[in-house]
Amino acid sequence: MNYGAARGRREPPRVDVTPLIDIIFQLVLFFMVSTTFVTSPGIQVDLPRSSAQTILRDQQDVNIWVTDTGAVYVDREAVSWDDLTAVLRKAAEADPNSMVIIKADTGVNHGRVVAVMDLARSRGLTRLAIATEPNEGD
Numbered sequence: 001m002n003y004g005a006a007r008g009r010r011e012p013p014r015v016d017v018t019p020l021i022d023i024i025f026q027l028v029l030f031f032m033v034s035t036t037f038v039t040s041p042g043i044q045v046d047l048p049r050s051s052a053q054t055i056l057r058d059q060q061d062v063n064i065w066v067t068d069t070g071a072v073y074v075d076r077e078a079v080s081w082d083d084l085t086a087v088l089r090k091a092a093e094a095d096p097n098s099m100v101i102i103k104a105d106t107g108v109n110h111g112r113v114v115a116v117m118d119l120a121r122s123r124g125l126t127r128l129a130i131a132t133e134p135n136e137g138d
Contacts, residue, residue, distance in 0.1 A: 060098045062091045062125070064116060068107035072116070085119060092124040103131040 064084070065073040072079055074087050091098045100120045104113045117128055 060091070060095050062088065062098055062100045062120075064100060064102050066102065066104040066108050066112055066116060068105040070108065070112055084116070085123070088120050088123040088125060096124050097127060098125060099127040099129055100125050101129045101131055 063075055065076075067073070072081070072084055074084060079087065088100070091100075100117075102113060102116055104116075113130070120128060
């Protein structure tokens with residue numbers, strides 16, 4: 001009897017990676033579907049370009065968006081002129097040093113931005129900033 005010959009013919013064990021690939025594919029799909037992507041607000045504003053330094057911001061800042069159509073948004077919610085007045089009054093009562101950051105589209109009439117700034121000043125908010133995008137060349 002030759003037992004050595006029978007041992008030499010045994011096939012090496014194979015590792016089946018198909019279940020592993022299925023699980024990895026399912027994990028990728030799960031994370032793609034369940035992930036929420038952080039995006040800027042749904043307000044489309046094309047900010048003007050500037051080479052100025054970045055302004056430090058606080059949580060109490062009032063963010064005002066003015067779209068190219070003249071619509072005004074405060075913290076991602078559309079507001080009327082009266083609502084904007086109320087928001088600015090509340091911000092001034094809470095902290096008169098709150099900064100008002102105006103994010104106006106490049107196509108907005110200059111007078112509309114000045115009107116928002118004047119409204120903020122009339123409510124006691126004197127720290128105003130106009131948001132811009134950094135120049136790509138700088």
